[in-house]
Amino acid sequence: xxxxxxxxxxxxxxxxxxxxxxxxxxxxxxxxxxxxxxxxxxxxxxxxxxxxxxxxxxxxxxxxxxxxxxxxxxxxxxxxxxxxxxxxxxxxxxxxxxxxxxxxxxxxxxxxxxxxxxxxxxxxxxxxxxxxxxxxxxxxxxxxxxxxxxxxxxxxxxxxxxxxxxxxxxxx
Numbered sequence: 001x002x003x004x005x006x007x008x009x010x011x012x013x014x015x016x017x018x019x020x021x022x023x024x025x026x027x028x029x030x031x032x033x034x035x036x037x038x039x040x041x042x043x044x045x046x047x048x049x050x051x052x053x054x055x056x057x058x059x060x061x062x063x064x065x066x067x068x069x070x071x072x073x074x075x076x077x078x079x080x081x082x083x084x085x086x087x088x089x090x091x092x093x094x095x096x097x098x099x100x101x102x103x104x105x106x107x108x109x110x111x112x113x114x115x116x117x118x119x120x121x122x123x124x125x126x127x128x129x130x131x132x133x134x135x136x137x138x139x140x141x142x143x144x145x146x147x148x149x150x151x152x153x154x155x156x157x158x159x160x161x162x163x164x165x166x167x168x169x170x171x172x
């Protein structure tokens with residue numbers, strides 16, 4: 001297993017995740033049932049990405065993660081005619097750029113279902129999103145991101161997803 005990984009973050013990311021400098025991961029030299037971990041170093045670089053918000057240097061065509069920060073953002077992207085066209089173009093670009101496109105939405109299912117001032121009918125936004133991710137074959141993950149601790153955990157999960165993609169794809 002590589003001991004150092006570099007995560008590329010898009011320059012347009014407005015609320016970037018804070019990745020850990022070190023992350024303990026499953027050591028692939030041993031069978032999983034042995035549960036041995038190893039610590040890897042994580043570097044973060046900020047560069048303009050053609051698709052998505054996060055990817056792993058050296059594995060650019062493997063997994064790319066697009067982050068969306070809220071139900072409000074999803075509602076705007078799925079229900080506003082002009083923004084929907086732009087969002088679909090971004091999904092197509094994401095799908096064409098890698099083998100494993102992922103849309104990460106910050107929030108829990110319960111948070112996503114709560115009506116709010118800007119999204120009085122969240123079911124419409126959720127259904128719009130579900131239809132688009134099914135149509136364009138994009139994986140969806142929901143991770144809570146409301147507190148500093150949540151955002152740190154999100155960063156850990158994103159790093160793990162990117163590294164797992166590199167390892168399972170066999171590009172090491």
